[in-house]
Amino acid sequence: MQLKDLTALELGRKIKEKEVSVREAVQASLDRIAQTDGAVGGFVTVDAEGALARADEVQKGIESGQYAGPLSGVPVAVKDNICTEGLKTTCSSKILYNFVPTYSAEAVLNLQKAGAVILGKTNMDEFAMGSTTETSAFGPTKNPWNLEHVPGGSSGGSCAAVAACEAPYALGSDTGGSIRQPASFCGVTGLKPTYGTVSRYGLVAYGSSLDQIGPIAKDVSDCAAILETIASYDKKDSTSLDRREADFTSALVDDVKGLRVGIPSDYLGEGLDDEVRAAVMRTADVLRGKGALIEEFDLSLVEYAIPAYYVIASAEASSNLARFDGVKYGYRAKDYEGLxxxxxxxxxxxxxxxxxxxxxxxxxxxSSGYYDAYYLKALRTKALIKQSFDRAFEKYDVILAPASPTTAPKLGSSLSDPLKMYLGDIYTISVNLAGLPGVSVPVCTDSAGLPIGVQLIGDCFKEKNIIRAAYAYEQARGRWVAPEIAACEAASDNMQAAGSAAKEVG
Amino acid sequence: MAKQYETVIGLEVHVELATKTKIFCGCSTAFGGAPNTHTCPVCTGMPGSLPVLNKQVVEYAMAVGLATNCQIHQYCKFDRKNYFYPDNPQNYQISQLYLPICHDGGVEIETAAGKKVIGIHEIHMEEDAGKLVHDEWEDCSLVDYNRSGVPLIEIVSEPDMRNADEVIAYLDKLRLIVQYLGASDCKLQEGSMRADVNLSVREVGSEKFGTRTEMKNLNSFKAIARVIDGERARQIELLEEGKPVIQETRRWDDNKEYSYPMRSKEDAHDYRYFPDPDLVPVVISDEWLQAVKDRQPELRTEKLARYKKEFDIPDYDAGILTESKRMADIFEETTALCGKPKKVSNWLMGETLRLLKEENMEPDELGFSPAHLAKLIELVEAGTINQTVAKEVFERIFYDNADPEKYVEEHGLKTVNDEGELKRVVEEVIAANPQSVADYKGGKDKALGFLVGQTMKAMKGKANPGAVNKLLKELLQ
Structure with a gap:
């Protein structure tokens, strides 16, 4: 197995045991990026020089005992709407094409304290608005499983980079499914924590009341460890929570005996692809086989989630994005007359x-005259959706659901019909409206060879329930498998022949 | 018979709070400073930055609300007011619309026409904007965000005022309340207190309000009085001519003494207010509210009543002394030290007011220490210095906060109580002024005064005039 194929925790262990240096780990990612990212397009900025310099610094820190955590020395890719001091943060938008923050997001600072090395910034739908990463001003990212398909979005760059083994793990952000849906399309694991678990300071806001940063990785163990690292109470974010039980890795136990799992039958009806439905049922069977109690139930209000979401998220976005005006930073038109x-x-x-x-x-x-009819009504709907989840969690520990109605669509097939694209968010959006944690776990591929993921949803603060269920499922499923990136594998062989840093280990 | 018109006025008063740091970040609120030096990602609207509420702002707002008899919303929220302007770095202002912290209060004012209560509709918290500097030479505009995020409260009155006298009495009342609370220095000229005047006219007896206009940019009581008279006349003229008053915002130009329209209702902004999702609701517990209540200082009305009861000073003096918190503090602290309220009051009402007027200063700018004034009074009482010397010493206290004991010592100003020395000088004066001596002896009492003056002069003012008088009489018998 090559370095690039290791999970973040596996790589971290090898670095700790001095089998691999931080520089070798970083170089392996940079080599892989050089090899595949021309085709995949997961990154908008690769900071090779900065990453290598940082690698040496972290190596010293590991030797001196400054960095002792499981992710010390492991490289990471960061979504381009998360601020990184001194490193361009564009939100994949022309309006921020040259924006270099003077500060790092709290989640990034937490990673750095744990000895992470930032490889670069990943592509996304512009300002996280989209489900395909095609709205990026810098061109779309391709799905590593089939380069003619989209990786999903908006964290499509982060998910594709992990799936293509360009980065052992990545940070994404999730406002309406932007981590879980692309994770499902790219066959990787992505987790959106309970609202308030990871500080939003330094995350360029889209829908402030829904946005959360979360981990994207090859498996759920990585996600638990990353979440444990980035979660923190931050005084700079008024919506940040002081979480007590944030020892997420303690839930990595292969035991779901007696775990009550509910499947919303209203998620399984019209519009759901048969192969995705079958994957959900197969996951249910696996969990049942391990002693979980599986039951279908009516969640209700499902049809109201999308309109409520698009009213709330767009309202907040219209105000959040007002600051991009050409006055202080970013893009300013060349010719203009007056303010x-x-x-x-x-x-x-x-x-x-x-x-x-x-x-x-x-x-x-x-707007005046419409506020009550739309915005206030959407807020009331949001409260009702939360209540229907509250009722469900009186009966179930975990809700099992699809992550998306279909597998990844072809490039160029989505943007012409935005309403249809919005409907694709139906299974992920309510989770944001209710502030719940959710994780998307790869199950299998469909008949076209594209990955299918399922979603496990927990009650607020119950990340450990979904981590436990996902981990148990994963044990039965077996090790994560990387896609073969057709256009690149040949080049890969050549590079290895040329004696690049790609190194056989294990 | 000509129609009789009544003016209806409501005020929106912005007060800049005296917190050390801004409302949503840790930057300094200090006035001045090189442009954009009191700034951070939060108050310059950088992407990804988030506001965190300064607790002191809530406490000041509560204190002002309690002092103006308002109800406190113990669950209140911040809303975003969306509009584009470069001095507003996020292109929205964080303010309160739906649930302001204080509501339904009022204050009593007194004018020549008597007492009256002016209702307060609400008080809300918000952030100030930055400052635009238009550089005409370079033909460009620059923006300084040092003021961006400085905390403000906006006190919105009911339309209860009817003339400029009432408006000024109301503003003065608010100013005193806020100053007594230490919540702001309330300086109109420096912009830490700003008033927008909403004014309409209607026929006397009419129940319905007329169409109102809003006047902005008023930075002195005089400007406010002028704008009220000017706008009333303008609106009455329109009505008399059968023309409608247009609901609009007008800007007052105090140099030209006229107002001109800024924007009318048609192009009024739709601010698209909505609750700020970056801030959690402010929940004020009963305990917190009680703690702020318990900390409320004595306000002017109560202080005035106490002065009249506790100290033997004229009502007029008590009124002047309490008109400024600083003056009242000096009065009380000095009195506590020397135990002579009447004397303290005399120094403040006399010399202090005289010097303030001479220097064109406000009582709030008084910088001397009460201990020094107390010592000065003791020096006079003990006969160590006489009244004339005391006035000279007081000027040094007023300007330099000089220590009177030291000053008197260093400048040799002590009254000479050495009788031998005094007798020697008096004898010299008698010898040098035979004509005056003759006049006195001839029955002209006035001549004695001249001799006293001569003696004082020879003693460089350091003699006790009473003792000189007595000695002269003895020697001239």
Whole structure:
């Protein structure tokens, strides 16, 4: 097995045991990026020089005992809406094409304290608005399982980079499914924590009341360890929570005996692909086989989640994105006459179609005379959806559901019909509205060879329940398998022949 | 018969709070400073930055609310007011619309026409904006975010005022309350207190309000009085001509003494207010509210009543002394040290007010220590210095906060009580002024005064005039 194929924790162990140096680990990722990312397009910025310099620094820190955690020395890819001091943070938007933050997000600082090495920044749907990573101003990311398909979104770059073994793990953000859906499309594991678990400070806001940063990795053990590292109470974020039971790795136990698992039957009806439905049922069988109690139930209100989400998220976005005006940083139009023309041109030229659509939608629903009918009603709907989950969690420890109605669609097939694209978020969105934790775990591939993931949803603060269920499932499923990236494997052989740093281990 | 019109006025008063740090970040609120030096990612609207509420702002807002008899919303929220302008780095202002911290209060004012209560609709917390500097030479605009995020409260009155006198009495009342609470220095000229005037006119007896206009940019009581008279006249003229008053915001130009329209209702902003998702609701527990209540200082009305009861000073003096918190503090602290309220009051009402007027200063700017004034009074009482010398010493206290004991010592100003020395000088004066001596002896009492003056002069003011008088009379018998 090559270094690139190891999970983050496996690589961390080898670094700790001095089998591999931090520089070798980082170089292996950089080599893989050089080899495959031209085809995959997971990264918008690769900081090779910074990563190698940091690798040496971390190596010293490990030797001196400064870095002792399980992720010390392990390289990471960071979604480009998470601020990194001194490293361009563009949100895959023209309007921030040159923005270099003077501060790092709290989640990034937490990773750095744990000895992480940042490889670069990953592509995404512009400002996290989209489900395919095609709304990026820098071009789409491709699905490593089939380069003609999308990786999902908005954290498509992070998920593709992990699936393509370019980075052992990555950070993503999830506002309506932006970690779980692309994880499912790319056949990797992605977890969205309970709202407030990971500080939002330094995460460029899309829908502030829904946004959460979370881990993307090859398996659930990695996700638990990463979450344990990035979760923290942060005084700089008023919505941050002081979590007591944040020892997420303690839930990595292969034991689901008596675990009560509910499957919402209203998630299994019209619109759900048969092969995805079969994957959900297969997962249920595996868990049942291990002693879990499986039951179908009616969650209710499912059809209201999408409209409520698009009203709330767009409303918040219309205000959050107002600061991008060409005055202080980022893109400013070249020719303009006066202040208003400068605003108008900079924003018209700087934002893409989908972002403009949501800004307009959000501005509309907040307008005087419409606020009550749309925004307030959406907030009430959100509260009702939370209540229906509360009722479900009186009966179940974990909800098992699809992550997306289908597997990854072909590139270019989604953006022409945004309403249809929005419907694809149906299984992930309610989780954000209710502030719950959810994890997407790869199950199998469909008949076309594209990955299918399922989603495990827990009650607020009950990440450990979904981690336990996902881990138990994973034990039965077997080790994660990397896709063969057709266009690149040949090149890969050549590179190895040329004696690159790709190294046989284990 | 000409129609009789009544003016209806409501005020929106912005008060800059005296916190050390900004409302949503740890940056300093200190005035001045090189442009953009009191800033951070939060108050410059950088992507990914988040606001965190300064607790002191809530306490000041509560204190002002309690002092103006408001109800406190123990569950209140912040909302975003969305509008684009470069001095507003996020292009929204964090304010309170739906659930302001204080509501339904009022204060009593007194004018020549008597007492009256002015209702307070609400008080809400919000952030200030930065400052735009238009550089005409370079033909560009620069923005300084040092003020961005400085905490404000906006006190919104009911439309209960009817003339400029009431408006000024109301503003003065608010200013005193806020100053007594230490919540702000409330300086109109420096912008730490700003008033927007909403004004309409209606026929006397009419129940319905007329169409109102809003006047902004008023930075002195005089400007406010002028704008009220000017706008009333303008609106009445329109009505008399049968023209409608247009609901609009007008800007007052105090140099030209006229107002001009800024924007009308048609192009008024739709601010698209909604609850700020970055901030959690402010929950004020009963304990917290009680703690703020318990800490409320004595306000002016109570202090005035106590002065009249406790100290033997005229009502007029008590009124002046309590008109400034600083003055009242000096009065009380000095009195506590020397135990002579009447004397303290005399120094403050006399010399202090005279010097303030001469220097064109406000009582709040008084910088001397009460201990020094107390010592000065003791020096006079003990006969160590006379009244004339005391006035000279007081000027040094007023300007330099000089220690009177030291000053008197260093400048040799002590009254000479050495009788031999005094007798020698008096004898010299008698010898040098035979004409005056003759006049006195001839029955002209006035001549004695001249001799006393001559003696004092020879003693460089350091004699006790009573003792000189007595000695002269003895020697001239």
């Amino acid at each position: 208003h023309n400068m605003y108008k041109k900079s924003r018209s030229e700087g934002f893409g179609e989908e972002v403009k659509r949501r800004i307009m939608l959000g501005s509309f629903v907040l």
